[in-house]
Amino acid sequence: MSINETQSPSNFIRHIINQDLKENKNNGKIVTRFPPEPNGYLHIGHAKSICLNFGTAAEYQGTCNLRFDDTNPEKESDEFVQSIQRDVQWLGFQWHELHYASDYFEQLYDYAVALIKDGKAYVDSLTPEQIRAYRGTLTEPGRESPDRNRSIEENLALFQGMRDGLYADGQYVLRAKIDMASPNINMRDPTLYRIRRVHHHRTGNDWCLYPMYDYTHCISDAIEGITHSLCTLEFEDHRPLYDWVLDELHTPCHPQQIEFARLQLEYTIVSKRKLNQLVTEKHVSGWDDPRMPTIAGLRRAGVTPAAIRDFCERIGVTKKDSWIEMGVLENCIREDLNENVPRAMAVLQPLRIVITNYPEGQTEHLELGNHPQRPEFGKRTVPFTREILIERDDFAENPPPKYKRLIPGGEVRLRGAYVIRCDEIVKDENGHIAELRCTYDPATLGKNPEGRKVKGVIHWVSEPHSLLAEVRLYDRLFTVPNPDNEENFLSVLNPNSLEVLTGCRVEASLADAGPESRYQFERTGYFCLDTIDSVGGRRVFNRTVTLRENWEKD
Ligand code: ATP
Ligand code: MG
Numbered sequence: 001m002s003i004n005e006t007q008s009p010s011n012f013i014r015h016i017i018n019q020d021l022k023e024n025k026n027n028g029k030i031v032t033r034f035p036p037e038p039n040g041y042l043h044i045g046h047a048k049s050i051c052l053n054f055g056t057a058a059e060y061q062g063t064c065n066l067r068f069d070d071t072n073p074e075k076e077s078d079e080f081v082q083s084i085q086r087d088v089q090w091l092g093f094q095w096h097e098l099h100y101a102s103d104y105f106e107q108l109y110d111y112a113v114a115l116i117k118d119g120k121a122y123v124d125s126l127t128p129e130q131i132r133a134y135r136g137t138l139t140e141p142g143r144e145s146p147d148r149n150r151s152i153e154e155n156l157a158l159f160q161g162m163r164d165g166l167y168a169d170g171q172y173v174l175r176a177k178i179d180m181a182s183p184n185i186n187m188r189d190p191t192l193y194r195i196r197r198v199h200h201h202r203t204g205n206d207w208c209l210y211p212m213y214d215y216t217h218c219i220s221d222a223i224e225g226i227t228h229s230l231c232t233l234e235f236e237d238h239r240p241l242y243d244w245v246l247d248e249l250h251t252p253c254h255p256q257q258i259e260f261a262r263l264q265l266e267y268t269i270v271s272k273r274k275l276n277q278l279v280t281e282k283h284v285s286g287w288d289d290p291r292m293p294t295i296a297g298l299r300r301a302g303v304t305p306a307a308i309r310d311f312c313e314r315i316g317v318t319k320k321d322s323w324i325e326m327g328v329l330e331n332c333i334r335e336d337l338n339e340n341v342p343r344a345m346a347v348l349q350p351l352r353i354v355i356t357n358y359p360e361g362q363t364e365h366l367e368l369g370n371h372p373q374r375p376e377f378g379k380r381t382v383p384f385t386r387e388i389l390i391e392r393d394d395f396a397e398n399p400p401p402k403y404k405r406l407i408p409g410g411e412v413r414l415r416g417a418y419v420i421r422c423d424e425i426v427k428d429e430n431g432h433i434a435e436l437r438c439t440y441d442p443a444t445l446g447k448n449p450e451g452r453k454v455k456g457v458i459h460w461v462s463e464p465h466s467l468l469a470e471v472r473l474y475d476r477l478f479t480v481p482n483p484d485n486e487e488n489f490l491s492v493l494n495p496n497s498l499e500v501l502t503g504c505r506v507e508a509s510l511a512d513a514g515p516e517s518r519y520q521f522e523r524t525g526y527f528c529l530d531t532i533d534s535v536g537g538r539r540v541f542n543r544t545v546t547l548r549e550n551w552e553k554d
Pocket of ligand 2: 037
């Protein structure tokens with residue numbers, strides 16, 4: 001993998017780790033984790049966190065765990081657990097250990113009992129609304145709950161009763177006893193446990209009591225011996241609570257939480273909740289719709305893991321929130337595909353050409369290189385015949401100025417083949433161009449014609465040999481750079497984000513293209529054979545990215 005090969009630029013997290021190593025903290029060990037909640041598919045924002053956590057561990061000969069933070073059973077499912085594992089591995093990473101926060105439920109419960117015994121937690125009967133009202137504001141301190149000074153014995157009995165299912169959902173919560181006047185609202189006696197009778201995708205109905213994220217996360221990190229707990233900036237205000245819980249419990253390991261800026265990418269959204277809404281309301285075909293910023297969507301579009309890793313490396317890791325232009329991601333994809341995928345010819349909107357001076361029934365097998373800069377990619381055979389197809393756009397009856405492609409009476413070179421001249425336009429009864437009748441110059445195979453210049457080069461396929469294909473042209477999912485800032489993000493969905501072209505023709509060499517085969521269709525863009533819909537003889541290609549950036553900056 002290229003992650004270790006290229007010397008990565010420095011970032012503040014590497015500085016912290018280098019310093020820790022100097023001081024021989026944690027005996028020089030580096031242990032990180034990637035902790036997704038299995039409530040959706042991973043998106044490009046998660047890729048940043050994955051590359052950071054797995055990449056940092058690899059760079060320092062450390063290890064990285066995959067841990068499912070599965071403490072919100074309502075929204076979680078095994079489908080998401082499976083997809084997350086698939087996506088992490090596809091990105092090129094392998095976890096050291098696989099864990100589930102739910103595996104720690106028993107330990108977490110014991111730790112909560114220890115807090116109660118220490119007088120550091122209490123069972124509260126305030127309703128969620130009351131808790132909110134008691135919490136105070138940024139400018140006003142909170143008020144203490146009347147239950148705050150319940151005896152340890154009573155707390156222990158109530159907490160056991162909560163576990164045993166004696167109380168209704170919401171009747172009690174367990175809260176940490178910290179400081180209702182703390183300037184940090186997260187420290188005003190945060191809830192540690194709530195009663196919830198919901199089925200959990202792993203523990204089934206074993207529990208009706210579930211621990212809160214903040215309580216679970218730090219203890220899970222400590223249990224696994226994580227040294228550096230990397231998370232996004234919104235958890236900065238939660239760090240005092242993270243540290244408080246571990247200090248109070250005297251856990252043998254006390255990981256260091258370090259926050260970094262979330263990835264925010266223009267023209268898309270990176271929120272599982274909103275992506276989920278796009279899927280359930282069918283604005284897209286699924287989590288793996290190629291327009292989605294999910295790993296599965298990018299994969300289906302034809303993006304490679306290397307391009308995503310390169311993108312994450314280029315955007316770097318900072319403490320400051322910023323928006324990344326979509327063009328940055330697209331350029332990473334383009335550069336990777338340009339270098340690494342073979343060329344092929346495909347005609348998306350065919351116009352028939354009959355080469356009148358080419359012998360009927362003859363086929364010439366031309367040898368074309370698969371990659372202009374990489375001879376090791378080899379050559380393929382491309383059949384040339386009397387009837388060929390070119391792109392409708394590559395012919396103009398009334399050409400605009402500087403038009404370099406085919407025009408009536410003009411010449412153009414067919415890529416890898418001959419120069420042809422358009423002699424006649426044949427129209428149908430509606431006046432539409434049905435076909436062109438051309439002649440070819442037999443002396444121009446791989447050579448310039450004598451005494452005249454032919455500027456344009458166009459792609460083509462043999463009509464009898466070419467294969468039918470459907471081509472899906474994807475565009476950005478939203479019409480504005482920051483859809484998240486809209487009151488209703490659905491109102492700025494791009495209505496033209498998908499254009500389906502049927503009746504496209506691709507060259508015969510693609511007959512055996514396997515799922516996820518990627519190509520540069522010459523002059524057209526980068527495409528990938530759709531894994532899901534290319535069945536039963538159907539051939540569907542997804543456009544991964546255009547050849548050039550064609551979105552103007554606002
Ligand atoms: P979402 O709002 O999309 O659900 P999340 O942060 O709740 O995001 P988690 O499954 O909890 O999603 O995230 C797993 C890890 O990925 C966390 O450490 C989180 O900080 C990180 N992460 C999530 N979104 C981003 C992002 N946009 N950029 C960088 N890291 C992210
Ligand atoms: Mg979350």
